[in-house]
Structure formats: structure tokens, C-alpha cells
Amino acid sequence: MTPALPALRADGLSVEYSKHAVLSDLELEIPTGQITTLVGPNGSGKSTLLKALARIQPLSTGSVTLNGSDIHRMKTREVARSLGILPQSPLAPEGITVADLVRRGRHPHGRSLGRGAAGDTDAVAQALDVTGTAEFAGRPVDSLSGGQRQRVWIAMVLAQTTPILLLDEPTTFLDIAHQIEVLELLASLKHDHGKTVLLVLHDLEQAAAYSDRIVALKAGEIAAVGPPNDVVTESFVADVFGLASRVIHDPDTGAPLILPRGRARPGPATAPNPL
Numbered sequence: 001m002t003p004a005l006p007a008l009r010a011d012g013l014s015v016e017y018s019k020h021a022v023l024s025d026l027e028l029e030i031p032t033g034q035i036t037t038l039v040g041p042n043g044s045g046k047s048t049l050l051k052a053l054a055r056i057q058p059l060s061t062g063s064v065t066l067n068g069s070d071i072h073r074m075k076t077r078e079v080a081r082s083l084g085i086l087p088q089s090p091l092a093p094e095g096i097t098v099a100d101l102v103r104r105g106r107h108p109h110g111r112s113l114g115r116g117a118a119g120d121t122d123a124v125a126q127a128l129d130v131t132g133t134a135e136f137a138g139r140p141v142d143s144l145s146g147g148q149r150q151r152v153w154i155a156m157v158l159a160q161t162t163p164i165l166l167l168d169e170p171t172t173f174l175d176i177a178h179q180i181e182v183l184e185l186l187a188s189l190k191h192d193h194g195k196t197v198l199l200v201l202h203d204l205e206q207a208a209a210y211s212d213r214i215v216a217l218k219a220g221e222i223a224a225v226g227p228p229n230d231v232v233t234e235s236f237v238a239d240v241f242g243l244a245s246r247v248i249h250d251p252d253t254g255a256p257l258i259l260p261r262g263r264a265r266p267g268p269a270t271a272p273n274p275l
């Protein structure tokens with residue numbers, strides 16, 4: 001049996017902003033049907049990589065392959081039917097209602113809005129239901145709390161019913177119970193529907209608990225890739241985040257748990273100040 005094609009693949013991918021390199025020559029595969037999470041310090045390039053993989057961010061060199069095809073040669077609608085993205089700070093049109101915003105997720109499926117094709121109505125209802133946002137359907141998005149709004153954006157991405165989901169910090173603004181609910185939802189979309197999920201998360205423990213693979217970025221380069229228990233170690237946390245820690249393991253699941261011990265202090269680079 002030939003191995004499944006990766007859902008997404010980056011070859012020699014570099015991105016620069018105003019001639020300043022932000023991602024440098026990355027080689028990466030996002031396996032089909034798995035949850036992969038990008039982690040790394042602020043400014044390490046996670047959002048830029050997510051956008052580059054979704055064709056939103058132009059590349060300075062390299063290529064991105066979506067299900068075996070060069071994404072830059074594909075029709076926009078074809079890309080949109082394969083891949084749904086939740087950016088870091090999405091903006092809703094002023095005054096739009098929750099139901100209308102979520103319905104916009106159906107755009108790539110080609111029917112004009114408001115015609116209520118059965119598939120569209122089902123997808124929107126299901127997305128509202130699984131994200132617990134049906135009760136807000138008639139309200140303007142800008143009248144919701146940050147966490148409610150975040151769940152509505154997730155609903156919009158789910159309504160697209162794409163096989164690949166790219167989500168930049170989907171748990172931002174959510175309380176702990178809703179964070180876990182979103183991660184459980186993504187896990188069930190993988191298990192029950194075979195979805196491929198690529199996430200950006202800041203919480204390393206949640207990333208480890210819910211991901212098949214972690215990809216760590218540091219200053220625009222890949223610092224580590226692999227299963228959570230191989231990647232999340234004390235030396236990893238010190239090297240990538242500059243944080244001294246103890247890493248223990250959840251007695252029930254075996255997932256790594258990080259006990260912070262303060263900023264990692266490198267050995268003295270210069271002679272101590274005599275004062």
C-alpha cells in the first residue's frame with residue numbers, strides 16, 4: 001500500500017517581510033488525518049507559516065503542495081473547498097449576525113447566499129450546534145463576548161466542511177472548559193470524520209495532550225518535530241522558550257506536564273561584575 005499523501009507539504013519555504021526573513025527554508029509535511037500543532041515563542045513565525053500554507057501569505061522562495069498539487073496553481077475555489085482557515089484576529093463585517101457570518105462559510109460551495117440549499121442549512125446548523133452558538137444565531141457578532149465570538153468564528157470554519165482545518169490560536173479568549181471543549185471537538189473531527197487539523201497553540205500541555213505531532217518554531221526555523229512525548233522535554237522548553245522547568249507526565253494519559261521554574265539562565269558569558 002502506498003503511504004497517504006501529506007495533506008500539506010512545504011518545500012524550501014521562505015517568507016520575508018520588507019526583505020527581513022521571517023521563515024527560512026522550511027521543509028515540512030502535515031500528515032493527513034492527524035492533529036499537528038505549531039508551537040514556539042511570540043514572533044517565531046507560527047501565524048506566518050499557517051498563512052503561507054493556506055496561500056494567504058506570499059512566499060519569497062519554495063512551494064506548498066496541497067494533496068499533491070502545487071497550491072499556487074490551483075483554483076481559489078478548489079483551495080477553499082479543501083482547506084478552511086481561522087486567522088489569528090478575524091474581522092466580522094459591522095452588524096453581521098452570527099447566522100449570516102457562519103453561513104458565509106458556505107461560499108466556496110458555490111450557491112448564492114440565502115437560497116438555503118439543504119446541505120448549506122445542515123452544515124450551518126451543525127456548526128452552530130457543535131460550537132454551542134445556536135443560541136446566538138440572531139445576534140450581531142459584535143454584541144458577543146470575546147469567547148462567544150471566538151466560538152462563532154470556529155463555527156464559520158466548520159460550516160465550510162473542508163477536510164483540512166487550519167486554526168490560529170482557536171482557544172484564545174475561551175475559559176478553561178470551553179478551551180477543552182474546542183480541543184475535544186477537533187479530536188472528534190479527526191477521529192470520526194478523518195479531518196486533518198493544523199493548529200497554533202501557546203499552551204504546550206494542551207498541544208501535547210491533543211496533538212499527534214508537534215512542530216516547534218524558533219526564530220523562523222524548525223526547532224523540533226515529532227510526537228509530543230519526544231518533543232516536549234526539559235531541554236526543549238529551555239532551548240526554545242528560555243524557560244527552566246521540570247517536565248513530568250500525566251499519570252492517567254502519560255502526556256507531558258510542565259512545571260515552570262523561571263527563566264533559563266545561560267552560563268555566564270562574561271566575567272562577573274566586581275560591583
Ligand SMILES: Nc1ncnc2c1ncn2[C@@H]1O[C@H](COP(=O)(O)OP(=O)(O)OP(=O)(O)O)[C@@H](O)[C@H]1O
Nearest residue numbers: 017018022040041042043044045046047048049088
Ligand atoms: N505584516 C507584517 N509585516 C512585517 N512584519 C511582520 C508582519 N507580520 C508578522 N511580522 C513579523 O514576523 C515575525 C513573525 O510573526 P508571526 O505573527 O508569524 O509570529 P507568531 O509566532 O505567530 O507570533 P505570536 O505568538 O506572537 O502570535 C514577527 O517578528 C512579526 O513582527
